[in-house]
Every structure is written in structure tokens, then in C-alpha cells.
Amino acid sequence: MSAEPLSAGDPTSGPAAERTPGPSPSRRGRRLAPVRAVPPPPTTPIVRPGRHAAPDDTPDGSANEAPGTTTQRPGRLVAPETVAAPPPVVRQPPAPTPTPTPAPPPRPEPARADETPEQHAARRVRQTWTEVEPQVDELADWFAALLFSLAPESRALFPARVTEPARRLLRSLVLPMSTVDRPGELRPMLEPLVREHRALGLRAEQYEALGVALIGAMRRFGRTWDEATEHAWVRAFSLAAGPMEQAVRAAAAPAVAEGTVVGHRRLSWDLAVLHVAPDAPVPHRAGQYLTVEIPQRPRMWRPLSPATAPRPDGLLEFHVRAVEGGWVSRAMVAHATPGDRWRLGPPAGRLGLDPRSTREVLMVAGGTGGAPVLALCEDMARWTRPRPCTVFLGGRVPEDLTVLDRLHELAEHHPWLAVAPVCEDDPLDERSQPGTLPDAVVRGGDWSRHDILLSGSPSMIRATASALLVDGVPLDRITYDPFTD
């Protein structure tokens, strides 16, 4: 997923074998010439501190309204000029107080004598990105507005509210840019990003506008931005986006698959199980997620994890929880109907079992995070030598454990699988133990020699990972895809 955190490591720590001299211009792909040619501040609404712009009106603007938000949009403030001015108040002039001198902005670090241009570029990208991360939403709005003024046709790729998809697109550019000093890591990262860009509908011709918009936005928000930094960003963009642009240009297969909803079963007011029959099987691995777009919420792509291992007929099962105020999940739970056509983006994600490992497996899943865990267990049931596996499946109430019956069924036929349900708010439920997932997991055994997969909300993953680390589990044994970005 494009949401992976940027590597914060020291660029000089990259494997020496991977340090390459700067490629010649012809190998770098097209360089960004017109970086200086950023147009004047865009007219597209931009969210600024204290004065939030309303979302754009688009042809499908109404379809994008979250239930209950039509009259009052969160974050929409009254323009200051529409508020009546208060009556003048006569005051004594205040006693002069010393004005604190504002701290000078930090100075960018110059290039080091012992680093290659790629190492310098990647290091500057990482440093500047760390500076702007706290303002990433404003940066994303600015980036989107610049992009739309440079390439107006790109507006149609985004929903009315651009912040979240623009943020995701930004990260998908900055992540490889921060890795241009490590070709061994960069290369495998580009393919899934290219698939993601194609699913979004980006065309090769739009990469130049992407670069200019990105650097224009960074220039606006980077506190230590200077000419050398700008050169570093241009170099990093050329090295990372050049191959992506070429791959998009060369791609022949369609970027997204389509499928038909063939089943919709509501388990409770906020939970549903959906079956989607793709027109052709979508190649993916058990544990991976797909991004999907539904007709009720055009252009609002969301990741969903299939709850079944890939099947010969390609049928996909999704377990969806409607989150409070959620635009897409509520529509999936409440309004998806058999016959709806869904668009299915490329598979991605790190959740999976390393076939070279022989260690026992611990899987911990909260709520609908059980879906990829069930898929992985179904997949392992097909292996000739499955590895002993314990699954902790947690939720607030028993209804949250949507995959529990299926896991129990598997465990009945496969002695390598043990299932431990955990319920927070229903201590009387006989099938599960009470308490929270992290407590139950730590109470349940010594996991320091297991491969561990975590799946569910970021808070559950954070709490469980922390409890396991305190309990002596090495960090590199824990794998997860948190259910957010």
C-alpha cells in the first residue's frame, strides 16, 4: 500500500553494493525541466488554517455525500467577511512588552563529501518530508490544486473531497523518491505503485505535471527549502518517476478488473458479507487486499481484504464493517445490491507467510481483520506441510467475530490450527475468553519464536505489537497491514 511509512534510515546505511554512480540523463527518464514554471496560486479551493474551503462541486458531488452530511459539512467554516464586525472598543494602549524574536528556520544540511548525488537526493527528500508530515493534509490539498491547474483533466480522477486520495498519491511518489539511493529496494517497490497509479487512471503524460505539482507544494510547505533542496527533489523525482512513467506507457493489460455483486448478507446494522464475481479471476495471494470502487461512491477507492484464498472460479468474499461517518463502508453495508458492478484495483499488501520459514505461526485479528486471516488459513490448508498456527480472533461483541464459525470448521479438519476467540464486552459468552486481544495473546503463550501476523485497526495493531515486543518478540517477526492509511 502506498501508505507505508517512509524509510527514516540513514541513507549512508544502504548496502554498499547498491550504491551506484548517477545514471546518465538518458537512463534517468525524462527530467523535469519546468520546475520553476509553477503557475500562480491556484483557484481551486485550498484548505488553509482557519478557513476551510468547501469540497468541489462535481457532477457526482451529491453521490459522494456521506449519509447525514448534506446540510452540515464538517470542517466548513464561515468566511470571516460574512461575520458582523464587533462594536469598536476604546482601550488604553497596552504597556510595551518585549516581542519574542521568532526562531530562524532551520538551515538545510549541505551535501556531504562522501555521498553520491542519489544519496544526497534521497536524504534531502526524507528530511524535508519529515518536516512537512504534520501538515500533510494541507500539503495534499495544495498539491492537488496545483495538479488540477497544470493538468485539468486529472480532476476527473478524484472524488469531490480530494485530500485523502491526493495524500495517498503524494505518498506513492515520495516513498520511492526517498529510496532512490537503494536500487535494490526501489525496483520491487515500483511495480505495485505503477499498478496503483494505473488503477487511479493516471496516464504517462501526467507524470510531469505530478512532479511540478509535488515540488511546487513542497516549496510552499518545506521549512528548509532552498535551491539545493529543489535540485535534490527534482533528481529524486526523475529517478523514481521516470521508470514509473515508462511502465505506465508500456502497460498493455487493463489497469482494473470489474466484477458483479452476487451476494449481500447483512449480519447486523453495521456489518455485511458481500460476494463479488469478477469477470475474470483477479490474480492475488491469500492475505493481500484489493482496492475497490463501488457505483454508489465513484472514484472513492478503498482497500478491502478478501476473506477467502483465491478460488478457481475467482469469487471474492468481503466482510465489511460500516465505520462511523464512513462514506464508502456505509454504502457497502447499507446500499450495495446484487447486480452492482464493482471495479477492482490491483492486489497489494504485506500480509502473508514466508514459504522459506519453518517457524510456527501466530495470527491476531480484530473484527473484519479476520478476513485475510481466514484466507491465509484456507490457503495453508492446501499446503502439503502446513505449519502449526494459532489464531486469536477478537471483537467487542460475539457478532464482531464474523469468520469464527469458518475458522472453527477448518480447525475441526486440520489439527495444525487452533482458534482462540476473545470478546471485550461480553464476558458471559461461553465460546470466547473475556478481555482485550493484546492481554489474551500475551496470557496465551510464549510467542518469541513464532512468525506473527497482525490484522485489524491501527489501534489494535499498535497495542498488540507493543505487548508482544515487551514480551520479548523480535520486531522483524511481526507483519501487518493496518486497516487505515
Ligand SMILES: Cc1cc2nc3c(=O)[nH]c(=O)nc-3n(C[C@H](O)[C@H](O)[C@H](O)COP(=O)(O)OP(=O)(O)OC[C@H]3O[C@@H](n4cnc5c(N)ncnc54)[C@H](O)[C@@H]3O)c2cc1C
Ligand atoms: C489494507 C487494508 C485492508 C482493509 N480491509 C478491510 C476489510 O476487509 N473490511 C473492512 O470493512 N474494511 C477494511 N479496510 C478499511 C477500509 O478500506 C476503509 O478504510 C473503511 O471501510 C472506511 O472507509 P470509509 O470510506 O467508510 O470511511 P472514510 O469516509 O474514509 O472515513 C470516515 C471516518 O472513519 C475513520 N475510519 C476510516 N477507516 C476506519 C477504520 N478502518 N476503522 C475505524 N475508523 C475508520 C476515518 O478516520 C474518518 O474519521 C481495510 C483497510 C486497509 C488499509
